[in-house]
Amino acid sequence: MSIPEPIKRNNQQLKELIELNEELENYFRNTIIPQLFVDANLILRKFTPPAMKQFSLSREHIGRPMEEMADNIRYSTIVDNILQVIKTGEIFEKEIQTTNMRWFQMNIIPYLVKKDNRTNGVIITFVDITDRMKVLRDLEKLNASHETFIYSVSHDLKAPLANIEGLVSLLIKSSYELSAKCEANNKEQKYIATLLDKSVNAMRTILNELSDIAKIEGNFKEIVETARFEDILRQVELTIKDKIVESNAVITYDIAEKEINFSLKNLRSILYNLLSNAVKYRVPGRDPVIHVTTGKDKGYVFLSVKDNGLGIADDKLEIIFTPYTRIERDVEGTGIGLYLVKKIVENEGGRIRVKSSVGEGSEFTVYLKQNALAPPAAQQ
Known part of the structure; x- marks a missing residue:
């Protein structure tokens, strides 16, 4: 007796669903990324092994409300963010720090049912960015030290530079006053005074540019x-x-x-x-x-x-x-x-x-x- 065609189709679909489920289970077992699967009623339905390890989750947590997981994840507004994604259908991104002081890029992605065009829950993915955050902090410290050094050098050099400028002005003034008395010596004095004046101006320009570099590299916002x-x-x-x-x-x-x-x-x-x-x-x-x-x-x-x-x-x-x-x-x-x-x-x-x-x-x-x-x- 042959099997009716509708039953064959159903059996084939069932077989495909079983294979797909096995593939998904294989992905969940082998992924290195912590992931949580939460339904539209804010119930935790599934999580990957890395999530179990990272957030101290157990099989008993499956089927429980997400609001009970806030302490595990160390992020108090996670339920509000899930509700926002379910309502808007837009991905939510946030950098968070977990209980073991590691940093993660958290993405809350809506799970869409294409047939009904509605959000039936969310997938929450956590990407470890601890090393990146450490590099950023080190760069910020280095940048702060760099700015401090430049400002310090600029500030410390401005006082002696002002004194040099005053002495150059006196030298130039005295050279003109003495011009009638000793023309030969005065020419040399004027020449030296002019060179000093150019050097002072060049130093002033460099100091100003150093200050500008510190401001610009620090993204200093002008009015x-x-x-x-x-x-x-x-x-x-x-x-x-x-x-x-x-x-x-x-x-x-x-x-x-x-x-x-x-x-x-x-x-x-x-x-x-x-x-x-x-x-x-x-x-x-x-x-x-x-x-x-x-x-x-x-x-x-x-x-x-x-x-x-x-x-x-x-x-x-x-x-x-x-x-x-x-x-x-x-x-x-x-x-x-x-x-x-x-x-x-x-x-x-x-x-x-x-x-x-x-x-x-x-x-x-x-x-x-x-x-x-x-x-x-x-x-x-």
Whole structure:
């Protein structure tokens, strides 16, 4: 007597379900990840062996409410988070520390019944991130020590530097007063005073840049304000006026985007470094021509500084943003400027691009995000 077709199909489906269940049981037995399976009534239905070991669970815990497991997992709001996932159908992620002081990335994932399109429970996965957390803490300590060292050096050097500046001023003043009496000796005195003055200014620049590095590497947040590009550009032009006059540089503007919500200090630093480099890295015998452009591109405000200077070789483009890197040794500088620009831009979610040809010039384009202005303080 042959077996009816419906019974054959049922037997085949039953066999497939048994095989699938065996595969799942095999996965549960062999996985190295602690996992809990909780139904829509917040009852613990299953857990993997690593979960049993990690959270001191036993077979008696199966079928019991999850609220009784909070002490085992050492996370008091786990029931609230499960309810949130069941309600919204969205994955919940949280870093937690368990009773044995290990850190885990906890993911609560909704278990969806496709037929009814509803959440019938959750799967909770725990990924051990203890080593990662230790590395992060060590990096934070190192970063704090680094910042403290830089601030300490900057602070300790400012006092003697101020004294040197005062002495240089007196030396320059006395040299002019003595000019009529002893012209020959006075020329040498003026020369020494000028060299001292340049050295002091260079040291002041380095100290300021060290302070900027500490702030930027520590993600120090400057006050966001409405910055007008033309105003900042004029300020920067005044700052480097002597270099512009000395080199006969011509700077032109095409300011399509007038304003941006950004730190005034950081925007000034970006423009100062890009413009001063465009003037400094000029071709001997060729007057610098620099063109500054602003506009919008795919949700970013961009700022472009294009010059007709020395240019940068292709094999050097990757290292120009490395701190203390100097491509042209004959040009005065510290090798920090472009590094600062890149850090400022990337800290604010932006990016910087470079196009350059040796002997023809370079174009640096900075893409900045519009930072939201904080609401004005309430009137008392």
